[in-house]
Amino acid sequence: MKHVMKTLGMVALVVTSGHPAAAQEKLKIGVLVTLSGPPAVLGQQARDGFALAIKDLGGKMGGRDVDVVVVDDELKPDVAVTKVKGLLERDKVDFVVGPIFSNVLLAIHKPVIDANTFLISPNAGPSSYAGKACSPFFYVTSYQNDQVHEVLGKVAQDRGYKRVYILVPNYQAGKDAVAGFKQDFKGEVLEESYIPLGTLDYQAELSKIASMKPDAVFAFMPGGMGVNLVKQYKQAGLAGRIPFLSAFTVDESTLPAQQDAAVGLYGGGNWAPNLDTPQNKKFVAEYEAAYGKVPASYAFQAYDAAMLIASAVTSVKGDLTNKAAITAALKKADFTSLRGAFKFNTNNYPIQNFYLTKVAKRPDGKFETEIDEKVFSNYGDRYAKDCPATN
């Protein structure tokens, strides 16, 4: 009997204390990114960019205090599902921000959407959710993955390159990269070199490139593969002789290891640290002061993700019960993106400008990508037309 009374007492306590506090309850955001293994540096950038935005917002959105819970997906889809269920069921988060990698997104998309929780991807933008499977609960602040490769294909076409040598890893994303590049490039592809994942020595391919003398090289070599390729490209004496167009191969996350070898190489993207908007200048300066590194796109896209959420929470005055109102507010994207012009397509992937970027050494000795030219203006992806307008 005593036990029952105690339980009832606790229930009463929870019920009475729960209600009045609801208005002041903290807004909870779960951040799920890769924080272990060699790609950890990408997740750290996203985490730090997001944290910087929360700091700039004074720790509040729509008048409510914000509580950010950061978890590591370990780049393992099964681990990511467990972690995201923890965010949804234990932490009861209102928004999930993440992940970095598309294969992780494929794993966590369903559990988050099924829980009627908003998922904002600060990087991964696979075609899977851009077409028929688009959702009012899913938003992307980066790009649709193919678009970055399309930028380089367009550049190769516009510059009149006739013969191009392609170097990609032998897995699905590598094949997607080739398809994206060929979207606008109509010249001859001398060779599509599919490299086994994890290959470290490219001297054999580089010799072939030197003997074929293509007009340009297109490479998609993420992470450590890119570090090695870029160093060896320079060592083989090819840098400066054959233009190097690349996607996800030279950015602020790999430049500390590539250093001088990467200077003058081209990449594609929706932003660069030197993009000239007042918000971006402030962001880059604050980020470097706080973390001692030049921010990469992962950091800026996570910053924008936080600003997007803040804009929606403010527009509903902190009341998160009406999901339809939040959807409408998110779709409006009523915030100033660090990249300047930004709006959502019907599939909630961005319509934005894309640039050719070039690696440069700054006067202070650090390396960054800099905008070389604008390639696409207000560019949407080619899957959006399959997304039902009712989403």
Place this chain on the structure above:
Amino acid sequence: MTPTFAFIQILNGLQFGMILFLIAAGLTLVFGVMDFINLAHGVQYMVGAYLAAAFTAWSGSFFIGLALALPAALLFGLLLEFLVFRHLYDRDHLDQVLATFGVILFLNQAVKLVWGAEPLSVPIPDVLSGTIELSDGILYPVYRLVIIGVGLGVGLLLYAVVNHTRLGMLVRAGATNAPMVAALGVNIRLLFTIVFGTGAMLAGLAGAMVAPLLSVEPGMGDHVLILTFVVIVIGGIGSMRGAFVAALLIGLIDTLGRFVAPSVLRAVLDPAAASQVGTALAPMLIYLIMAGVLCFRPSGLFPMKH
């Protein structure tokens, strides 16, 4: 495929083979003389690369870095021998495999703790950073020729020591029948320590030499270890000559296979598919050759006489 191009790919294959030889030389001696399976040989290669990176960053010169990394790799190998391996010589192979596998896991995490997960970069020293023009517009990095030279030099040195010195005679005798050598009054423990230290230092040298070419990162030794075992199995366990020949063979087959396989397949497939299938098939060639050698010469190309 032009003759110049074929020549370049042969140079690439030789260079890769020389690196494999530097690692395999130590492994085959330790396995042959001491009958000790050391899976941790690959992490000694990684440690060599990290030591070279750290000393180069500290001193600002690759040559000073290399000069410091070699004795450090030697000391590190001896430390491992003293702390772990010495207690395993009399145990069976399964115990040795388990314990040395544990050393791999431990050291891969340890370098992450000390140097972080991000890859480290070692610049090529300026004097060696040039390229040689082989024919019109086709350049070859000098540093890779240096690696071939270092591999040849170490090979000759080992050949001279193993075949023409008293120490080498003991090593050969130990590889044939270690208990008999011990019975004749030779301090076999000391011999083992010398052999082990030399092996660790050669693996460290290989790691230090590749540091400017590849990114230095945790786990970089794991893939190399497997190829090294293939080399010593094909060459004949305990045979220095076998390790040399087999390392060059594997280096050439692996490099040339990546080009020949796609070109051959192009006769029957479209170019993109030929490249995908070809690059997937090429790494298998090595294992096919190993299977062939094991089938026809089970104790390798240059077996030790027992």
